[in-house]
Amino acid sequence: xxxxxxxxxxxxxxxxxxxxxxxxxxxxxxxxxxxxxxxxxxxxxxxxxxxxxxxxxxxxxxxxxxxxxxxxxxxxxxxxxxxxxxxxxxxxxxxxxxxxxxxxxxxxxxxxxxxxxxxxxxxxx
Numbered sequence: 001x002x003x004x005x006x007x008x009x010x011x012x013x014x015x016x017x018x019x020x021x022x023x024x025x026x027x028x029x030x031x032x033x034x035x036x037x038x039x040x041x042x043x044x045x046x047x048x049x050x051x052x053x054x055x056x057x058x059x060x061x062x063x064x065x066x067x068x069x070x071x072x073x074x075x076x077x078x079x080x081x082x083x084x085x086x087x088x089x090x091x092x093x094x095x096x097x098x099x100x101x102x103x104x105x106x107x108x109x110x111x112x113x114x115x116x117x118x119x120x121x122x123x124x125x
Contacts, residue, residue, distance in 0.1 A: 001090060003035035003083035005045065006120075007055075009065060009076040026074065031065060035081065038094035046081065046114045047102060053116025054078050080118040088121055 009031055013022045036042035055061040055078045062073040083091070095107045102110035111119065 001037070001084065001086040003081060003087040003091070004032040005035055006079040006082050007031045007033070007061075007065070007076050008079055009062075010074045011066075011069065011071040012074055014072060030079070031069070031076075032082070033068075035083070035087070038087070038090040039097075043091075043094065044101070050078055050114045052113065053118035078118065080120045081115055082120045082122055084123070085121055088119065 007030070008028065010026055010028045012026045014025070015022060033045075036045065049055055049057070049061060055076060058076060061076050061078075065073045065076055092107050092111070095102060095110050099105070099107070099110065102113065104110035104113060
């Protein structure tokens with residue numbers, strides 16, 4: 001059972017020493033953040049950071065990614081939850097058991113509220 005939050009981001013290298021420069025100074029890449037097991041500590045990352053398939057507070061997410069990567073992140077865009085079928089089944093079950101946390105009447109409604117159509121099921125991660 002595996003899943004990852006996928007984001008596109010742009011970061012900047014900012015050399016500390018005055019005699020060093022870089023060209024280009026900005027880079028674009030894809031970041032994969034492991035999704036916590038549904039029901040475990042941290043599993044509500046999507047609820048706390050996504051809305052309709054986008055980051056709900058881009059500045060906060062840039063700060064989280066900057067801390068995790070050790071570089072200044074200038075832009076971050078949520079791409080998808082990339083998951084296998086087993087993780088998605090477990091996520092649906094955990095959401096269903098905790099619908100009150102999502103202000104939703106159904107699991108489908110809850111997942112759509114936070115992911116939009118940005119859930120991508122793959123055979124292997």
